[in-house]
Every structure is written in structure tokens, then in C-alpha cells.
Amino acid sequence: MGPGRARPSSSLIVVVLPAPDLSIPEASLPDALDEDITQSLARDIREIVFGSAALPGPYREALILTEYQGLTQKEMAERLGISLSGAKSRVQRARQKVKDLLMTCCHFEFDARGLVYDYRQHCCCCASETSSTGQ
Secondary structure, three states: OOOOOOOOOOOOOOOOOOOOOOOOOHHHOOOOOOHHHHHHHHHHHHHHHHHOOOOOHHHHHHHHHHHHOOOOHHHHHHHHOOOHHHHHHHHHHHHHHHHHHHHHHEEEEEOOOOOEEEEEEOOOOOOOOOOOOOO
16 A cells, blocks of 8 residues: 555445346337327326426426427526526426426336336326326
């Protein structure tokens, strides 16, 4: 051990995780977010954005203006009379709040690529009552 180098701790535990199997043929993976899942998830997101009291007004407004009405964040900032950085922050916080609500109320299943291929609700904040694939 040279000068200036710390000696490894004897209580250090190293965990080696296997590398993901990237050799899975593309055709054998389920289609991520097929049309039924996309429509069902979009309905649940609309329910959270438009119908949930859990999403405060300024965040709801930011998502409606940018995601549903197609305004740029710069246009939203001008319309609301806030700075561009304030508009960007508001949109990002709104997206995070929607994600947090979805992760709380729904169970998501992901394929090997990390894409959603199924989800089910845990509580009443999502609109659908069963698995999006009908299971």
C-alpha cells in the first residue's frame, strides 16, 4: 500500500450483479405499449391531470397548456407571465407529480428493455379497474 492510499475496509462487501442478457431476440419481446395499453394508460393519465385533486392547480395548468394544448414552455411562460426557467420547472414538477401518483396507484410490468407492457391499478385514482391486457 503506497502513501496516501487508504487501506480497504475489511467490512467492505462487493456485490457483482450479472449483466443484462442483451441477446434476447427483438421478436421474442412483447410489443411495448401496444394500442390497448396506450389508450388505457392515456385515459388514466387524463384522469389524474383533469380529475384529481392530488395535482395542484398550477401543475395541472402547466400540463394542460404544454401536453394537451401543444404550447411550448416559452409560450406557456409568456401566457402565464412567469420566467422561462419557472415554466420549465413547473412542467417538470408536474410531470414528476403525475409519475409519482401513477407509481403509487398502479403496478407496472416492464419488458427486458425497460418499457411498460402491462399495468394494473391498486386504488381508485386510476380510471381502469383491471389489467390493461385483460388479465
